Amino acid sequence: MSKMHVKLTVNGKQVEGLAEPRTLLIHFLREDLKITGPHIGCETSHCGACTVDIDGKSVKSCTTFVAQVNEADITTVEGLTNDDGSLGVLQEMFREHHGLQCGFCTPGMITRAHRLLQENPNPTEEDIRFGMAGNLCRCTGYQNIVKAISASADMLKAQKEAAE
Amino acid sequence: MNDQTMTPEERAANLKGMGCARKRVEDVRFTQGKGNYVDDIKLDGMLFGAFVRSPYAHARVVSVNKDAALAVPGVVAVLTAEDLAPLGLHWMPTLAGDKQMVLADGKVLFQGQEVAYVVAENRYIAADAAELVDVEYEELPVLTDPFEALKSDVVLREDLAGQTEGAHGPRKHHNHIFTWEQGDKDATEAVLGEADVVAEEMVYYHRTHPCPLETCGCVASMDKVTGKLTLYGTFQAPHAIRTVVSLISGLAEHNIRVISPDIGGGFGNKVGAYAGYVCSVVASIVTGQPVKWVENRMENLMSTAFARDYWMRGKIAATKAGKITGLWCHTTADHGGFDACADPTKFPAGFMNICTGSYDIPVAYLAVDGVYTNKAPGGVAYRCSFRVTEAAYFIERMIEVLAIKLNMDAAELRRINFIKAEQFPYQSALGWEYDSGDYHTAWDKALKAVDYEGLRAEQAQRIEDFKAGKTRKLLGIGLTHFTEIVGAGPVKNCDILGLGMFDSCEIRIHPTGSAIARLGTISQGQGHATTFAQIIASEIGLPADDITLEEGDTDTAPYGLGTYGSRSTPVAGAATAMAARKIRPKAQMIAAYLLEVHDNDVEWDVDRFAVKGAPERFKTMKEIAFAAYNQAIPGLEPGLEAVSYYDPPNMTYPFGAYICVMEIDVDTGEWEVRQFYALDDCGTRINPMIIEGQVHGGVTEALAIAMGQEIAYDEMGNVKTGTLMDFFIPTAWETPNYTTDHTVTPSPHHPIGAKGVGESPNVGGVPAFSNAVHDAFRPFGLVQSHMPHDHWRIWKIANGLGMHG
Numbered sequence: 001m002s003k004m005h006v007k008l009t010v011n012g013k014q015v016e017g018l019a020e021p022r023t024l025l026i027h028f029l030r031e032d033l034k035i036t037g038p039h040i041g042c043e044t045s046h047c048g049a050c051t052v053d054i055d056g057k058s059v060k061s062c063t064t065f066v067a068q069v070n071e072a073d074i075t076t077v078e079g080l081t082n083d084d085g086s087l088g089v090l091q092e093m094f095r096e097h098h099g100l101q102c103g104f105c106t107p108g109m110i111t112r113a114h115r116l117l118q119e120n121p122n123p124t125e126e127d128i129r130f131g132m133a134g135n136l137c138r139c140t141g142y143q144n145i146v147k148a149i150s151a152s153a154d155m156l157k158a159q160k161e162a163a164e
Numbered sequence: 165m166n167d168q169t170m171t172p173e174e175r176a177a178n179l180k181g182m183g184c185a186r187k188r189v190e191d192v193r194f195t196q197g198k199g200n201y202v203d204d205i206k207l208d209g210m211l212f213g214a215f216v217r218s219p220y221a222h223a224r225v226v227s228v229n230k231d232a233a234l235a236v237p238g239v240v241a242v243l244t245a246e247d248l249a250p251l252g253l254h255w256m257p258t259l260a261g262d263k264q265m266v267l268a269d270g271k272v273l274f275q276g277q278e279v280a281y282v283v284a285e286n287r288y289i290a291a292d293a294a295e296l297v298d299v300e301y302e303e304l305p306v307l308t309d310p311f312e313a314l315k316s317d318v319v320l321r322e323d324l325a326g327q328t329e330g331a332h333g334p335r336k337h338h339n340h341i342f343t344w345e346q347g348d349k350d351a352t353e354a355v356l357g358e359a360d361v362v363a364e365e366m367v368y369y370h371r372t373h374p375c376p377l378e379t380c381g382c383v384a385s386m387d388k389v390t391g392k393l394t395l396y397g398t399f400q401a402p403h404a405i406r407t408v409v410s411l412i413s414g415l416a417e418h419n420i421r422v423i424s425p426d427i428g429g430g431f432g433n434k435v436g437a438y439a440g441y442v443c444s445v446v447a448s449i450v451t452g453q454p455v456k457w458v459e460n461r462m463e464n465l466m467s468t469a470f471a472r473d474y475w476m477r478g479k480i481a482a483t484k485a486g487k488i489t490g491l492w493c494h495t496t497a498d499h500g501g502f503d504a505c506a507d508p509t510k511f512p513a514g515f516m517n518i519c520t521g522s523y524d525i526p527v528a529y530l531a532v533d534g535v536y537t538n539k540a541p542g543g544v545a546y547r548c549s550f551r552v553t554e555a556a557y558f559i560e561r562m563i564e565v566l567a568i569k570l571n572m573d574a575a576e577l578r579r580i581n582f583i584k585a586e587q588f589p590y591q592s593a594l595g596w597e598y599d600s601g602d603y604h605t606a607w608d609k610a611l612k613a614v615d616y617e618g619l620r621a622e623q624a625q626r627i628e629d630f631k632a633g634k635t636r637k638l639l640g641i642g643l644t645h646f647t648e649i650v651g652a653g654p655v656k657n658c659d660i661l662g663l664g665m666f667d668s669c670e671i672r673i674h675p676t677g678s679a680i681a682r683l684g685t686i687s688q689g690q691g692h693a694t695t696f697a698q699i700i701a702s703e704i705g706l707p708a709d710d711i712t713l714e715e716g717d718t719d720t721a722p723y724g725l726g727t728y729g730s731r732s733t734p735v736a737g738a739a740t741a742m743a744a745r746k747i748r749p750k751a752q753m754i755a756a757y758l759l760e761v762h763d764n765d766v767e768w769d770v771d772r773f774a775v776k777g778a779p780e781r782f783k784t785m786k787e788i789a790f791a792a793y794n795q796a797i798p799g800l801e802p803g804l805e806a807v808s809y810y811d812p813p814n815m816t817y818p819f820g821a822y823i824c825v826m827e828i829d830v831d832t833g834e835w836e837v838r839q840f841y842a843l844d845d846c847g848t849r850i851n852p853m854i855i856e857g858q859v860h861g862g863v864t865e866a867l868a869i870a871m872g873q874e875i876a877y878d879e880m881g882n883v884k885t886g887t888l889m890d891f892f893i894p895t896a897w898e899t900p901n902y903t904t905d906h907t908v909t910p911s912p913h914h915p916i917g918a919k920g921v922g923e924s925p926n927v928g929g930v931p932a933f934s935n936a937v938h939d940a941f942r943p944f945g946l947v948q949s950h951m952p953h954d955h956w957r958i959w960k961i962a963n964g965l966g967m968h969g
């Protein structure tokens with residue numbers, strides 16, 4: 001099958017490569033770019049393990065062709081670590097509040113939560129539960145994930161206030 | 165910090181040992197997307213395998229034509245049973261003493277069965293080519309009902325024709341697998357015949373699936389130069405897989421290295437040996453290249469592992485006052501096309517004989533008939549210790565049914581029948597020795613915590629309001645007191661394929677006082693690297709943060725039977741404590757030598773040995789570790805390490821009291837969990853944070869199972885629930901918050917008193933949710949209704965009871 005040239009910004013870095021028109025973004029990220037944070041749990045848009053951030057929106061990369069997002073700005077969980085290599089706020093709060101067990105859903109969860117907190121910096125528990133409903137977790141029962149996101153919101157607010 | 169001025173408590177806290185809510189060491193990599201799961205593995209020249217699967221549940225395979233598939237550029241091989249037959253690998257032994265086709269040999273027995281295996285340069289080409297394999301089928305009559313199967317002339321397993329003796333005794337019919345009997349049939353029937361009251365019911369625990377977020381997969385890599393096979397995979401039991409691969413492939417066991425990398429949840433799904441593993445190994449041997457196989461979600465739900473599917477007919481006898489006098493159970497177990505259930509060899513129905521539950525029942529009888537049908541094989545313990553979930557659901561439903569018959573409060577009925585604290589160790593009528601328990605204390609604590617009386621009063625008011633037309637919502641109070649049996653198990657009665665179910669730990673202390681421990685188990689999210697280091701920290705006084713834990717590499721870890729059935733803490737956790745305790749005597753000798761006193765003149769003190777009566781004279785474990793490597797101590801070898809293979813003397817018996825309060829809309833069938841209280845007694849608590857996390861997750865899986873999750877088939881044997889669209893997994897939106905609580909009754913025979921907790925919430929959660937639904941409708945005449953209680957089925961209950969006017 002003939003390949004097309006794609007160009008993306010992933011976690012702040014310009015990348016390019018060749019992909020078939022049918023190549024799914026998740027496979028391009030994982031197999032061509034070796035960005036294996038986003039996972040595959042269903043390939044049918046149900047589980048959210050493959051969630052990435054594309055131009056400011058949460059997107060399930062298992063049902064997106066890489067061809068559809070040519071030139072896009074993509075963030076994966078790898079891009080949410082601080083520049084000095086320390087854990088970002090959400091990553092730290094997931095750890096602090098035991099918001100993960102097997103860790104398979106975690107990259108998608110954190111990436112989705114990152115966008116949720118941009119959309120709504122002051123979410124109620126209900127907002128979080130509703131906003132995270134596209135991401136399945138089989139291990140945690142969500143209670144600690146909700147806690148972790150809520151704590152992240154507080155911490156981000158505090159950081160913002162301190163900066164102002 | 166000064167070692168001499170810190171109090172023992174401060175020193176103990178620094179260790180982050182047992183009882184500490186230590187943060188998980190695993191999370192640093194997982195939260196950054198730096199886990200290493202099987203699909204993350206990429207080897208040079210790696211090929212990708214994909215299956216051609218049967219669309220039919222029962223059919224003859226007339227022909228398989230590979231030509232078109234082989235013509236696709238990038239396709240390397242297409243394997244069928246014919247290719248595997250010369251190697252003797254077209255069939256493989258199952259864990260249950262049966263055998264199973266690796267690739268369809270003449271016929272298929274369930275939808276989704278593996279027919280051919282395509283190997284190609286990448287997953288896209290493999291999928292394309294799989295479509296092009298042309299298989300001609302001749303459809304056969306399909307049997308999806310186990311009761312029908314036992315009467316039908318249709319022979320499912322033609323390969324067993326004429327065999328009247330199976331792995332577990334006589335076969336009564338060509339679709340019958342085994343009968344397993346426990347307890348005293350005559351005595352139980354006599355009690356039933358004379359009882360004041362007998363309640364009888366059919367309790368069905370539907371077929372479901374563990375469905376971890378990561379599906380099963382492997383990478384097989386045969387190095388033709390060294391003759392060594394490396395097999396990475398999602399294995400809950402890597403050592404057992406190595407032995408199985410050796411036995412069936414003929415490769416010497418030392419030439420096989422099995423590695424379980426990070427595993428994205430298991431819940432039993434990843435215990436078994438699957439066709440994908442065998443085909444990948446063969447493909448790698450044939451091609452000389454690494455071969456990856458990862459099933460997709462639909463394949464996962466259709467073919468690897470299912471759970472439950474038990475039809476449990478029960479009779480429970482009692483006095484008028486509610487004292488239970490006997491229990492009878494006959495179970496029809498639907499095992500699918502092959503008996504590939506993962507149970508200890510001598511237990512073809514697992515530990516179903518724990519079905520007397522938390523109650524002092526003088527006589528009991530259990531019989532289980534295993535049956536072949538045209539459904540997927542597997543029969544794993546989905547977050548369960550070998551059919552304990554089925555047993556707990558059965559008895560907790562039978563108690564409720566009996567309460568209805570006696571017109572009694574179900575909490576009180578439980579209370580008057582609990583095994584009393586002073587009766588432990590308790591010998592059950594079906595053959596177990598319960599190690600410890602204090603059920604009354606737990607029960608009273610639970611009822612008080614939820615204000616049980618208050619809830620019943622509210623419910624009574626609700627019923628009046630409902631009858632007066634003021635509300636269309638009912639209130640259900642779901643009670644459960646479960647007793648589990650976990651930690652398989654004593655080698656004298658528990659083995660898998662002849663491998664005794666011990667487990668192991670090896671600890672090596674490094675000269676600078678840090679350590680590495682390796683275990684025969686493998687974490688799938690339970691946080692072993694965190695908790696087992698805590699056990700070692702408490703036992704040998706080195707900080708948990710200085711202890712690395714490794715599992716899952718059979719070349720380095722000691723042999724063990726793996727992680728499932730809540731056995732890691734009861735068995736490997738015990739091995740960890742015992743290995744640490746083997747290190748201590750040598751450490752004591754070294755300390756005594758350094759302090760120039762007699763061995764018996766020093767005593768253990770948190771993280772050091774101190775001279776008796778002179779605590780200021782001591783050697784810390786760190787100092788002792790260094791001395792072990794740099795001093796020539798007369799009579800002692802250098803080094804400081806130990807290994808323990810622990811064969812537990814008994815199982816452990818965690819228990820708990822769960823209460824669910826549920827609102828149910830009779831017009832829509834919608835439910836809402838208003839409150840869920842979970843009290844667990846798992847003995848000594850190693851890390852309360854992780855225990856709580858296990859409970860949250862397990863109860864959520866229970867919520868799914870009880871309220872909507874199922875593997876359903878139509879009469880043609882088509883799987884109706886093959887995607888996450890149809891197979892219910894609760895999201896954050898419908899999952900409630902849980903209140904957790906505990907009592908602590910340490911196991912008397914476990915070195916640290918721990919009992920295991922991972923599965924308790926699933927065992928106790930399902931009856932709690934189901935009982936809540938039943939309880940809501942009890943005043944309107946409902947006695948028994950089968951799970952899952954999805955909106956449609958709840959609506960049907962209400963409709964059947966004439967509640968829709």
Ligand code: FES
Nearest residue numbers: 041042043048062
């Ligand atoms: S893999 Fe994309 S939603 Fe599940």
Ligand code: FES
Nearest residue numbers: 101105137138139
């Ligand atoms: S932590 Fe395992 S699926 Fe969420």
